[in-house]
Amino acid sequence: MxxxxxxxxxxxxxxxxxxxxxxxxxxxxxxxxxxxxxxxxxxxxxxxxxxxxxxxxxxxxxxxxxxxxxxxxxxxxxxxxxxxxxxxxxxxxxxxxxxxxxxxxxxxxxxxxxxxxxxPIINPYNVDPEDFFDYQDIRITAKNNNAIGKLTIDTCGLNSVRLMEPRAKILISLNSYSQSLEDAITNYKNADTAAKKTIRKRKIAESLEIIEKFTQPTEVFSGYCKFYLKTCEPFNMAKKIIEE
Ligand SMILES: [Zn+2]
Known part of the structure; x- marks a missing residue:
């Protein structure tokens, strides 16, 4: 959400x-x-x-x-x-x-x-769901066990199989993109010339662009992907390198 x-x-x-x-x-x-x-x-x-x-x-x-x-x-x-x-x-x-x-x-x-x-349950037009939900693997959970988040999950069936299956598929994709990002970071760190560093930094930027697409509001399960990336180490490291 x-x-x-x-x-x-x-x-x-x-x-x-x-x-x-x-x-x-x-x-x-x-x-x-x-x-x-x-x-x-x-x-x-x-x-x-x-x-x-x-x-x-x-x-x-x-x-x-x-x-x-x-x-x-x-x-x-x-x-x-x-x-x-x-x-x-x-x-x-x-x-x-x-x-x-x-x-x-x-x-x-x-x-x-x-x-x-x-x-009351969460109305995403009135409040930011990010303040009320976390994820654990492929399950959505209520942040700090908050009551309104829990009731929303139960009322709308947000952990039903029809939603956990596609989340699992996305999780596999996110994992594989984050692996590519990790490889790109290693290559960048191993670059021995300034020219190589520039090229490899561009590669990181390209990989970042792909993985960040998952979090666009136009994409399905974008809230879930955003949460995943928040704690994704290669993603956060790549962001830092790009900003350097
Ligand atoms: Zn729905």
Missing amino acids: IKLNRKPKPKILIQNEKTWSSNLMAAIASHGGYSKIPKEKKEPLINHYKHKDIKSNLFESSRQKCAFCETKPGESGNIEVEHFAPKAIYPNLTFEWSNFLPCCRKCNGSKLDHDTVQE
């Missing part, structure tokens, strides 16, 4: 949120509750939040990735607009821009109607 920055509210929402919301609230009042509105009546009342302009604006801010697990569900067509505070409990927030999160179907299904108002 990484920090996300919310884009300005889309025009379609500015123009219609009041009407959409009051129509929904009127139906709730006349049927005696959100869950009591018949499905065929409820769908057309709520599905405005799936408008293409809302989706594109929202998904762009997360680079088409799930806000919770950082997979790219867009590739398989499963990215959804999720209501952070569930609309079934807080229907007044059905068209609230700040309540929308881009989410994969798996995380959305796992979170379900978890009441984030009563039992």
